[in-house]
Amino acid sequence: MQLFYNPSLDNSFKQFFFSAEESKHIVRVLRKKEGDILHITNGQGSLFEAEILVADVKKCKAQIINEERSIPKMFSVHLAVAPTKMNDRYEWFLEKATEIGIDEITPIICENSERRVIKQERFERVLQAAMKQSLQTRLPKLNAPTSFNDFISKTEGELQFIAHCDDSEKVELKRRLAADKDVVILIGPEGDFSKNEIKEAMEKGFTPITMGKNRLRTETAAVVACATIAIVNA
Numbered sequence: 041m042q043l044f045y046n047p048s049l050d051n052s053f054k055q056f057f058f059s060a061e062e063s064k065h066i067v068r069v070l071r072k073k074e075g076d077i078l079h080i081t082n083g084q085g086s087l088f089e090a091e092i093l094v095a096d097v098k099k100c101k102a103q104i105i106n107e108e109r110s111i112p113k114m115f116s117v118h119l120a121v122a123p124t125k126m127n128d129r130y131e132w133f134l135e136k137a138t139e140i141g142i143d144e145i146t147p148i149i150c151e152n153s154e155r156r157v158i159k160q161e162r163f164e165r166v167l168q169a170a171m172k173q174s175l176q177t178r179l180p181k182l183n184a185p186t187s188f189n190d191f192i193s194k195t196e197g198e199l200q201f202i203a204h205c206d207d208s209e210k211v212e213l214k215r216r217l218a219a220d221k222d223v224v225i226l227i228g229p230e231g232d233f234s235k236n237e238i239k240e241a242m243e244k245g246f247t248p249i250t251m252g253k254n255r256l257r258t259e260t261a262a263v264v265a266c267a268t269i270a271i272v273n274a
Contacts (some may be wrong), residue, residue: 041079042070043172045179049082055093055103063100066092078102083171083179085110110177114220117269118144120191121262122229123155130158131166133259138170138180140266146183148191152231158185188226188237192244197224202246203261205232210248213265217272225249227262 044062058066066072073095080088080102087108094101119142124130134145149156163182171179198221201213217223226233226241233241242248251264 041175043175044078044080045083045168045172046080047083047179049080049086049088049104051086051107053104055101056090058100058102060098064097066100067095067097072100077105081171081177083168083177085112085177087177113141113143113273115273116143116197116222117141117266118146118195118197118222118224119227119262119265120146120148120195120224121227122150122153122258123147123158123185124258125154125230127155127159127162129257129259131163133262134163134166134180134182135170136263137266138167138176139174140263141176141270142180142266143178144181144183146191146195147185148188148226149185150188150229151234151237153229154231155229156185160184188233189240192226192241192246195224198222200224200244200246201249202226202233202238202241203249203251203265204228204238205255206235206238206248208238208248210250213249213251214268214272216247216249217269219273223269225262225265227258227265230258 049056072092074092076092078090078092080090088104089106090102090104092100092102121133147158167180167182199217203225226246251261256264
């Protein structure tokens with residue numbers, strides 16, 4: 041199944057037009073024609089079936105014939121991950137986390153962060169592509185970058201963790217997770233969280249965790265965290 045994305049669709053729409061880019065892809069690349077059925081999501085849990093009315097390469101017109109709503113999960117996954125020095129590594133995390141299942145991402149700026157600016161629009165496109173590729177109907181929320189201190193002072197979850205490489209005492213993530221619980225996890229930059237940041241997070245109720253004996257890169261740790269949560273909630 042080929043899945044398309046249109047964030048403005050809801051059950052009030054009967055007919056609509058695809059963008060010029062998607063119209064070209066539908067008509068010229070996929071060679072779709074009048075009467076063919078397409079599947080579209082709005083990224084908010086709806087899956088629409090639509091029939092092509094006008095197969096125009098610049099302005100493809102379709103009519104919605106059916107809508108299905110996905111059942112919301114009983115839990116949410118929010119990862120606050122420091123931007124990596126190389127953008128492509130962060131994009132890899134966004135793609136894989138979306139495929140596995142994540143609800144919200146916040147890039148956090150830490151004391152040791154080497155990158156403090158992200159490509160918001162580019163990252164949004166990565167999330168959209170991963171959602172469509174994995175045939176999901178809910179688009180993860182990508183927040184604007186925020187400072188470490190602002191994040192820990194304003195964010196709450198049933199389960200709150202901070203993953204770091206310091207030699208201080210930590211517990212294994214898989215042993216502290218529970219099914220159907222909202223999870224927030226902090227993952228730091230290549231230079232790790234500072235001792236002061238670890239202390240401040242713990243004072244705000246974040247539990248220090250490890251994801252195994254091996255030292256993981258920022259983006260790898262984030263994907264492992266998503267996978268571990270998914271397994272616990274399977």
